[in-house]
Amino acid sequence: MPTVREVSIGLLRELGMTTVFGNPGSTELPMFRDFPSDFRYVMGLQESVVLGIADGFAQGTRRAALVNLHSSAGVGHALGNLFTAFKNQTPLVVTAGQQARSILSYEPFLFAERAAEFPRPFVKWACEPARAEDVPAALHRAWLVAMEPPCGPTFVSIPIDDWDRECAPFEPRVVHAGRAPEGGAIATCGEALVSARAPAIVVGAGAARDGAWDQVIALAERHNAPVFVAPMSARCSFPEDHRLFAGFLTAGREAIVATLQPHDFVLALGGPMSLYHVEGHGPHVPPGCDMWLIGDNHVHAAWAPAGTAIVARCDIALDLLLQGPPPVSRDAPAARAPLPRLDGGAMTDAYVLQQIAALRSPDSIIVEEAPSSRGPMHDRLPILRKDTFYTTASGGLGHGLPAAVGMALARRGEKVIAILGDGSSMYAIQGLHAAVQHGLAVSFIIIKNNRYEALHHFGQHFGMQQLVGTQFPELDFCKLAEGHGMSARRADDAANLDAALRWSLAADGPTLVEANVL
Template identity: 35%
Template sequence: MRTVRDAALDVLRHRGLTTIFANPGSTEVAFLADLPDDFDFVLGLHEGAVVGMATGWATAADRPAFVNLHTTAGLGNAVSALATARANRVPLVVLVGQQDRRHLANRPFLTGDLEGLAGVYPVYTNQPPRPQDVPGALARAWHEARLGRGPALVIVPSGDWAEPAEDVELPAPDAMRTASSLEERELDELVALVGGAARPALVVGADADRPDTWTALVELAERLDCPVWQEAFAARAGFPQDHPRFAGHLPSGRSRLRDTLDGHDVVLVVGGPVFRQYLYEPGPLLPPGVRVALLTDDLEDAKHSPAELALVAELPSLCQRLTERLPPRSSPIQPLQQGGSATSAGLAAQSGIPAGVGMAAGAAADPGSATGPALRAADVMTALARRLRPDTVVVEETPSSRPQLHRLLPARESLGYLSAAMGGLGFALPAAIGVRMARPDRPVVAVVGDGSSLYGIQALWSGAHYSCGVLFVVLANGRYAIMDRLAEQHGGKPPWPAFSEVSVSALARGLGCPAESVHTQEELGDALDRVVPTLPARTNPLVLEVAVRPDPTFQQ
């Protein structure tokens, strides 16, 4: 007899959902046991790691990933990671187990109130009314995840899988196309606005991180001869950050944002929100008289951005058509701050980092105190910058050192930088593993704070077990440095203690992942010289725990 499970597996095959990221529970065993040979099962030891790996995989593969979660406990543990997937605009099809529907009315053990548990973060949630509707719900979830660009949940009671597949309906279409182009007349207002600007500026976001969009944006920036800024807290790089037009990362505070864009009359935002902020500051977003237009393929950004004009369409063709219609400039425009993120003293000031810190390739490390580490985070970034190939994927989760990483490790190829747009911790370790699984042709390096690593440490077991050759560089300062700085800005002392007793390298080894500790510039250089050349073909991960001094300042 053909079962609902058989029909569901066919749906998953047809849509390329044959890698299952999961932490299994009893309500899913009927689905998972004795999987066909064409399905791969990837175990994570915590649901945050499961969803994080799937998010990295879907990002790198550029298609939806499939996740299996265990009823209330599994979905509840995964909510933060699902929120990150939604903020990063990553499509996930998420199967959530439920107790057998035949006695749900009696509220048996492990029954979950699941439909609202993940809040507004899923783009679609469905508990099919009958077992035969499960395959169709999974088919629709695949479309919803792609079109809504986020996690789509299907809740399936455990007894449904063995039910007969007769009368199975697949209400979702086999393929779906959406309108993605604009008429020429719809570009007229944009052309008039941008073409008439005296001092335009470009701001790029994570949604521009595709090779064809990069190509189109380079042509547009060179036609406008204007500076290009990256949105604050972007999950991905929207422009080649070693290009002469690249001017740096926008600050996330209103006062410095106004200072940065002062003097421009038109700001064209491509593939990002207008404008991402962090801590609240009073006052307007922009200086008086600055006009803003948004080009996006994300309807959500278009609806929430305070732009004068927003056009929703595919970004590469839209940027190319705009470039073709722009009149040539009568005189070149010099950026307010010269580009070249790894060498600009102006950008150092814009990032709140003293000019010259860690910028010289052979710079000596800060001698530090008699008892503290000699290395600073900037020294580690500089050492990596000297050695990493342009196609390296850098996965970042080091909040207090993010400005140094942006300044010293520019993204030089598409998918060169990946972070969590939501800001919740626990993303980088599992995401880096998922990226490597999907793109074994790309070297992958995760740069993570020790505090951040503890939110997703279980993922290291998966990285080792599935032979993912990721280099994890853990900046270990034994505290939540960014929280310490914020407390100081509020004029008080933090009540939380340091956790210098924690050894991430020891935890890694306990999870079966090779690890080393580094304390000096010489040890760091020797380790990177030995490991980095092996990254393209490496099959085992390595944690490099680097003792660093806490950064003394923080600016949003």
């Protein structure tokens, strides 16, 4: 009979999971005996980096990625970006080694106690198979659950001695998963949309995950409805140069209500519209506003504080709405006034982002983790093409740099631009190594303000005049890049910035630009 390893490798090949992301230890090595030539192993050097690379790769391919971690210690290191993958609704199959079954009762060195419980609640499903021969079935179930909407990570703990045990051949099942909308609910929503005086649309990350970019444009144009981006949206779901693009909602209750005040109907697509970052009071939507939510995540539907929810894929639901009653005639909303261009007299983050927008190709892919520069990014760096913007949905740091590496692995031949804060970069700086090892065309742009700017901002919000331990001017990202084998340039003024950006964006390998801002 074949071994568990042989059957599992065949299953992974059939499922398309031939790229393994990891940082293995002793309890994982038997999995890689006679590693097949059509598989590749992407080393991440640290487990949070491994999760971030796999997350970017899975989002770029729209398929579950396979992650290999080392027992409890490796899973513990990875938990921050596992949480982000869970919030991103990224499909991942995470495996971790376990000590040999024969010595588990002695609590051996590097064993994982209650292994299947440890990564919860940041996985959709977790198990340690009861028998070695159950490993292929567990991996298959993990893949199915990860890929079932709402997508997300799953976890399988595998004892070290399982891989060499005999195992009967395993036949994977075909499962059709999805969220088809309830026809009557869609019809009612469509009638409310048609009868509204001033409808608006709010798009979240789920609209992009469901591939509904074109349908959102069609629905907005059909009803002359302005389109806002939901607070903290991790994906791009509408072109930001479109005449109906209305801007970004702020993650605060009062601000959302004030922005939507002119509208009597709001359709939120693909994610929560009410993702708050600060405490607020009062209503969640303007008085008299008819609120509808459509998305594949039943959890979002359950905790939404207002409105009627439909659990469904956005693309399918929008196709039905586009077949609904003909729209009434409405005046187009006023176009947004363009911001005046910055002249570079001051080297600010807004100027850096403006120049990236001016010099990059619109088809290049932005992976962002510069939280304190998010507002200037919205103002100065418009996202114009579908599937070209990715960021963390969790707010946790250390995702952006490795996610850019994974995205470049998934979308070879496309330029990936990682826009990172200096603090964020230090959470996962080891990811530069993987970019160099695989020769990936990533431009790492570090916006260096020498401090933890987000905390300074919130310190002011809470009336704090001084924060301890949040200054780090001594960091040198050019030297850090060179230490990983990557070419780098520093930009301290407008002239140096343009030259450095042009050099980096034209490169066919990984490069880093340290942009020192005020």
